[in-house]
Amino acid sequence: MGQQGQHLGRAAGGTVTPTSSAALRRANLSLVLRHLRDHVSRSRADIAEATGLHRATVSNLVAELLDRQLVREVGVEHVGAVGRPRRPVALHGAHVGALGLEINVDYISVHGSDLSGRILVERRIGFDTMGSGPDRSLHRLGTVAREAIETMRSAGADPAGIGVAVPALVDVARGVVTFAPNLNWHNLPLAARLSATLGSPNVPVMVDNDANLAAVAEYTSGVAAGTPHLVYLTGEVGVGGGIIVDGRLLRGADGFSGEVGHLPVDPAGARCGCGRRGCWETKVGLAALVRTAMPQQAYTPAGLPVSDPEERAKEISRGLVEGDRHMMYAVAQVGRWLGLGGSIVVNLFNTRVIVVGGYFATLAEWLLPHAQEELERLVVAGAAAQCRFTASNLGFGAASRGAASMVVNQLIDDPTTIMDSIPRPPVH
Amino acid sequence: MGQQGQHLGRAAGGTVTPTSSAALRRANLSLVLRHLRDHVSRSRADIAEATGLHRATVSNLVAELLDRQLVREVGVEHVGAVGRPRRPVALHGAHVGALGLEINVDYISVHGSDLSGRILVERRIGFDTMGSGPDRSLHRLGTVAREAIETMRSAGADPAGIGVAVPALVDVARGVVTFAPNLNWHNLPLAARLSATLGSPNVPVMVDNDANLAAVAEYTSGVAAGTPHLVYLTGEVGVGGGIIVDGRLLRGADGFSGEVGHLPVDPAGARCGCGRRGCWETKVGLAALVRTAMPQQAYTPAGLPVSDPEERAKEISRGLVEGDRHMMYAVAQVGRWLGLGGSIVVNLFNTRVIVVGGYFATLAEWLLPHAQEELERLVVAGAAAQCRFTASNLGFGAASRGAASMVVNQLIDDPTTIMDSIPRPPVH
Incomplete structure (x- = not known):
């Protein structure tokens, strides 16, 4: 009795969505295109079966989309002995x-x-x-x-x-x-x-x-593409989050979801740039790592972020390769705080994969083992709620x-x- | 260009959902019933317009549902001068x-x-x-x-x-x-x-x-019914959360979402029953309040929860009415931690309403002002992301x-x- 994403009933008297024939045409064209977006190519019969639209309706919609070159035919596919050949169509729209x-x-x-x-x-x-x-x-x-x-x-x-x-x-x-x-x-x-x-x-x-x-890019074409419960964390001077739930981007009531950077994680922690105390960003932002790993670089003029963040991350990476113990200690500490923040995400969203970008990805091999260990320690459902940290391969794009x-x-x-x-x- | 809950495309090659005519009938019957669930009563023409189904299809589906007494006709509604009378139907299923x-x-x-x-x-x-x-x-x-x-x-x-x-x-x-x-x-x-x-x-x-x-009950028939982004918090010895996102219950990858009780909020905090340190439950669970408000009641034999939780909440309520300053201090402290936890929820989900139940509801008039103030201080989007705490009126049911x-x-x-x-x- 799975109920993933089930739409709930609510008190009678909700708003009505009026549907005109123009809206119906739009909805049906969209239905066909969405189906083709999620598949390499499909025959008209396949589309009719998967969408529940009539065969004739699908043929008309596809004809219109072919005319506009939003789809194209991609060769001939034979089915069975008695079936007519089905000509699959694919998403096109090269123009x-x-x-x-x-x-x-x-x-x-x-x-x-x-x-x-x-x-x-x-x-x-x-x-x-x-x-x-x-x-x-x-x-x-x-x-x-x-x-x-x-x-x-x-x-x-x-x-x-x-x-x-x-x-x-x-x-x-x-x-x-x-x-x-x-x-x-x-x-x-x-x-x-x-x-x-x-x-x-x-x-x-x-x-x-x-x-x-x-997060949309990760869900569409990243290392964990298609994972319905996925969170993306940026790793820069600031830390942000993008949240995919049931294959949808979570926006929340005003579009302000995923604000992970200023989660309060330490009442006795350092003052954050936002004026609050102990924000997660003060523990895992690049400045926190630089401060511990290479204190001589950390004190930029007040109010400015870490200068040349990518270069700093690369320097730390070189230090780690050389076995710098100070840096080892720093990534272990930041990695654990990364895991703690991840556990908040997993306890609330029951996320399957946390994809990390920015400097988190650059230093993944050193940060993520610590983060993963701390995550597993702090997630209430324990091993039953499997979630793994993984580094993005989409880079800055x-x-x-x-x-x-x-x-x-x-x-x-x-x-x-x-x-x-x-x-x-x-x-x- | 609103994109609330937009379904995202993903890499080609996803699973196909085969649709038989039985599945189509099921989907259409469900579509009609869902529409009626969310409205007091609707004519067949209204249903056809709102669902995009053909008039004849709707008539057949409604006939079948009438035959099974899952819907019933509810009188005659006249439309315009030239329209035929439309007989609205409503959800029934009294059997x-x-x-x-x-x-x-x-x-x-x-x-x-x-x-x-x-x-x-x-x-x-x-x-x-x-x-x-x-x-x-x-x-x-x-x-x-x-x-x-x-x-x-x-x-x-x-x-x-x-x-x-x-x-x-x-x-x-x-x-x-x-x-x-x-x-x-x-x-x-x-x-x-x-x-x-x-x-x-x-x-x-x-x-x-x-x-x-x-949370489903709150969304369906509580004080904030129909609010698409709503979180419900239980206030007992343990604290749990139920999360509604875009009008759907969020389950997450394994059904373990909303585990708010053991969010790590204080690395220097007290040991929790779960073995971890500084869990949110140690700050806002009923035991935390009793410990501060009436220390003589707090020390039950190790491992047992607070005895007779409802009675304790009522005692504290009586003490507050009488102006007990010790209790005033305790609810202010717990209220602020409630607001801090609420800010984590709002920063991540951009929730519009947090409905609180259990003892949080019993003591709402004392707890919620402190919680609301702390929430507003800690939410990153500030006044732009309006969220209010409110007490459930559904009680223990x-x-x-x-x-x-x-x-x-x-x-x-x-x-x-x-x-x-x-x-x-x-x-x-």
Whole structure:
């Protein structure tokens, strides 16, 4: 009697969702595309069987999608002796682009794909976002986006949506960065500003938290892809979390879920940059590791984050390879705190896999054994709730990749937008 | 561009769900019943519009459901000048019973309803479960269940499913209590044992965590019913959590989500009964309050929980009314720790409402102001992520009520089981 993700009844009198025939067409087109997104290729009969739609309805929908080149036929597949040959179709949309961007403390990254996920552009550009302030940062982001759009267009794909990842609390519905502590941005209407800079008001821009979008990338194409209960932790100066529950990104009531960095874990702990005491970030953020592992590097001028974080992580990695005992001690200590934070996640979410990125991934072989041991000690369900830490292999491109995936998901959720607004592609 | 609960795409090659015509019929019957569960009454045309099913399909499904008395017609509603009169239908199933039970440290509670949620039996029986051991406890539970079933049958409803709430880690798929620390039960096959005791192998028994089921009851019919992001906290000697996310009960990978009691919140804190240090339960469990508020009552023989917890909570309540400063101090302290734990929940889940039960509800007017203040101080998103603590008004019946709701949800998710197995009711 499994009830995973069961929708609960509630008191009578809830809101009604009116469904017009346009909405029904949209829902059915989306149903077919979602099914094809999750499979290599499928026959019309397979689609009808899996979706519960009538065969004739599926044929009409597929014809429309073929006409718009959002799907394509992929050869002939014979079934049985009496069956007619079934021509499978696959997701296509080579002319429909999805652009993902990430703007973080010291870089901008870009990931552009077409509707089927084929990668068209992937870049990472060093940029001092924090030092540049929001105006110059947005200008730079706009330039990078324009270049990526040109590259995608020259590959035949016109971006139909743009996603931007930011290390921030984001008002997703309005596309506003509410607060980005490490960028020092407050209430920045990023979606509107970027749209204006690009001069393309018809291409929707969505903004989301970097850890949320990296979690989407991990779920879509990372080392633990397809794991329905998965959490992603960023390992930078700040630590953020993206949470996948039942194969869905958890947003919560306002889009502010997964704020792991400031979980209170030590009432007697050090003062955090946020003003509170004993936040988890003060135990596992890169600054905490640097402070213990290489104290001579830790004291940057007040208010500034660790300088050149990647270089610091690499230095520590070199020290560990050389057997530096001071550094060994430091990673053991940080690893245990990582495990403690992981146990909070597992006790609450019963997560199967915690994928770690950033410096956690760089130092995974030293950090994760300690983290795993502490996790197992602190999880109440013990061995019954198996959860493992694992290092991401998506590197610094995870969030921009996730942003592009999110755009693809939105286009597939409402394909009529691309079917009605993008010029029909030339037939070759 | 809201994306609440969006289903994410994943790497190609996922499992296929084959859909037969029987499965399609089941899905459509369920779709109609779910729609009626969430509304007082609806016309066939309304149902067709809201579900996207054809009018003729809806008429056939409704005819079948009327024949089985799972729905009933509820009068005539006229629409417009040219429209034909629409006869709305409503959820019925007065002959289909759902029995919810809870077995906890010192009581057994019962909540029986029919398919439409009409209450047929509600009882609470004091019982020393911990002192009685599993065999005698199961015997007593069986007797209570049999009596409830008789009461329901005499009201015309034959139980089609039984749900049991236990303060435990539960293997929901197998109906086994993995570990109930406060009952001292280990790997108890509760579903199978209760089925055997009742001699009704065709009535499915499901077992779940008490906090999970209380959360379902709160979402279905509590003070914050219908709030999609809601967390329920039990306030007993032990503290458990049930988590509703996007209107669904969060179970996690193995059904062990919401284990709030042993979140590590103080590395320098007291040793917990679980062997770890500084668990949240050591700060907010009833024993913590009693220890500070009335130290003369706190030292029960080692290993036993606080004796007569409800009486202790009432004594403290009386002391607070009288202005006892020692008790005032104690509730302020426990209230702040309650707020700290709440902030962990809100930082991770971005929950809108935290409903508290048990002694937290009894002492709500003294505890919750302190908890709310601390919550607001510790939530990273600040005022942007509004969450309020509120006291449950479902009392000790929350979990058994939730268990009955869960049975109703399961029957509605697969109505063919009741349509095929329960004798067709006599037509009056």
